[in-house]
Amino acid sequence: EAERLARRLPHWAKRIAVDARPLAERQSMRLAASAERRIEWLFGAAPRLIERFSRCEADEQTASLRSLFDLRADTSDLFAGLPERRAVWWEEAIRSLKWSKASAMGPMLAGAGTLAATRRGASALAVVLMALRNHACPEAESVLMAAVGSDNPFIRRAAYGAIGWWNPFDSNALIPLLRRGRNDRDAAARRSAIAALARLGERAALLEFAEALESEEIAIRQHAVLTVAMEGLSWLWPNVQELIASAEPDTALAACEAHERLREAAFGLLE
Numbered sequence: 001e002a003e004r005l006a007r008r009l010p011h012w013a014k015r016i017a018v019d020a021r022p023l024a025e026r027q028s029m030r031l032a033a034s035a036e037r038r039i040e041w042l043f044g045a046a047p048r049l050i051e052r053f054s055r056c057e058a059d060e061q062t063a064s065l066r067s068l069f070d071l072r073a074d075t076s077d078l079f080a081g082l083p084e085r086r087a088v089w090w091e092e093a094i095r096s097l098k099w100s101k102a103s104a105m106g107p108m109l110a111g112a113g114t115l116a117a118t119r120r121g122a123s124a125l126a127v128v129l130m131a132l133r134n135h136a137c138p139e140a141e142s143v144l145m146a147a148v149g150s151d152n153p154f155i156r157r158a159a160y161g162a163i164g165w166w167n168p169f170d171s172n173a174l175i176p177l178l179r180r181g182r183n184d185r186d187a188a189a190r191r192s193a194i195a196a197l198a199r200l201g202e203r204a205a206l207l208e209f210a211e212a213l214e215s216e217e218i219a220i221r222q223h224a225v226l227t228v229a230m231e232g233l234s235w236l237w238p239n240v241q242e243l244i245a246s247a248e249p250d251t252a253l254a255a256c257e258a259h260e261r262l263r264e265a266a267f268g269l270l271e
Contacts, residue, residue, distance in 0.1 A: 001041065002031065002038060003038060003039070003269060003270075004260070004269070005027075005031065006028070006031035006032065006035065006038075007054045007258070007263075008256065008260055009024055009025075009027055009028035009031065010028055011244070011253070011256035011257075011259075011260075012024050012256070013025050013028055015249050015252050015253050015256070016253075019066065025044060035186060039069060039270060040163055042071070042270055043271070044073060045067065046071045046073035048066060049064045049068055049073070050068070050073065050075065050077070050078065052064070054078075058087075058088050058089060060090050060269060061268075062088065062089040062092055065092035065093055065095075066223035067090055068096050069092070069095050069096045069098070069099070070267050070269060071270075072099045072269070073096070073099060073163070073271065074099055074100050074101050074102075075093065075096040075097060075099070075100065076097060076100040076101075076102045076105060078093070079093065081108065082094075082108055082109070083097075085124075090126075091127050092154075094109075094112075094127050094128055094131050094198055095127060095130065095131055097109065097132060098113050098130070098131045098132075098135075099134065100133045100135075105135055106132070106135030106136065106137035106139060107137055107139040107140075109128055109131055109132050109135060109140065109188050110132065110135075110137070110139035110140045110142070110143045111139070112128050113125060113128040113132065113143040113147070114143060115128060115268075116128050119200065122152050122154050122155050125147065125155055125158070126154060126155060126158035129143070129144060129147055129155070129158040129159050129161075130161065130162055130164050132144060132162050133161070133162040133165050134165065136165075136166035136167075137169075138169045139217070141163075141168065141169050141174065144159045144162055144163050145159075145173065145177055145212055146176060147159035148160065148163075148177055148178075148181065148193075151182075151230055153184075153185075153188065153189050156181075156186065156189040156192070157186070157188050157189045157192045160178070160181060160189060160192035160193045160195070160196045161192050161195075161196070161231075161253055163178065163196040163201045164178075164195070164196040164197070164198075164199030165199060165219050165232070168200070175197075175202075177226075178193050178195075178196050178197050178200075179197065180193075181193025181194075181196070182197075191227075192199060192231075194208060194209075195209075195231035195233065196226075196236065198231070198233050198236075199231070199232060199233060199235075201235060206233070206235055206236065208234060209227070209228055209233060209236055210239055212224035213225060213228070213236065213239050213243065214229075214238070218251060221243070221248075221251050221254070222250060222251060222254040225240055225243055225251070225254045225255050225258045226254055226257065226258055226261075228240055228258055229258035229259075229261035229262050229264075229265070231263070232262070232265055234262060234265075234266065235257075237255070237262050240255050240258045240262065241255070241258055241259060242255075243255035244256055244259060
């Protein structure tokens with residue numbers, strides 16, 4: 001969190017109230033002075049957490065997995081196959097496997113998604129679907145496409161949110177499915193479907209978000225710019241950067257935050 005703050009303070013110092021700027025600038029200088037040591041410590045954090053994991057109590061294991069997720073560490077060696085479903089930290093473990101580099105992990109998670117769809121309920125399935133986001137394989141795409149047809153809007157949102165991060169294996173089947181999502185009866189699922197199309201570069205979907213970024217309503221602009229970051233719409237990163245120079249302070253601050261989220265999503269916390 002200190003590293004995230006260090007990356008944001010230079011933006012904030014230019015945009016917050018004038019009387020608060022000196023404090024923000026001093027904080028920024030202090031964090032800049034410790035940057036090299038902080039990054040060195042963070043680079044060593046993941047190996048230390050992984051080495052210690054088996055000796056920890058359950059609550060510390062849960063916290064470790066959350067930190068390992070933020071550090072994008074490959075946690076697949078912590079488990080024999082997939083994590084034990086009865087473990088209290090199962091959800092955090094599955095989330096962390098998003099960053100696994102094992103070629104077999106995509107099909108394994110897809111198999112877990114199929115099982116969760118029939119036995120474990122919406123919450124477990126949604127966790128698996130979100131972890132599939134980084135595992136480009138036909139098995140993952142098949143599970144995500146099936147989940148888009150769920151009766152549960154929570155599942156549909158999770159499935160749409162995991163689509164569009166790689167080029168489709170079967171675009172003739174996937175793209176029409178996403179376009180039908182534009183008419184989803186759940187508003188959040190509709191937005192997620194449009195975002196998935198935008199990630200895949202569909203012009204009409206990108207235009208919807210671009211127009212919201214140019215809205216005359218401040219609240220709409222702020223929501224749109226943060227949504228662009230949350231949905232990983234890197235096609236619109238230049239639009240976000242333009243808003244950093246906005247004369248409207250709240251819009252500019254939202255754009256600064258979106259810029260940092262997009263940067264971290266693209267390059268990681270430590271780059």
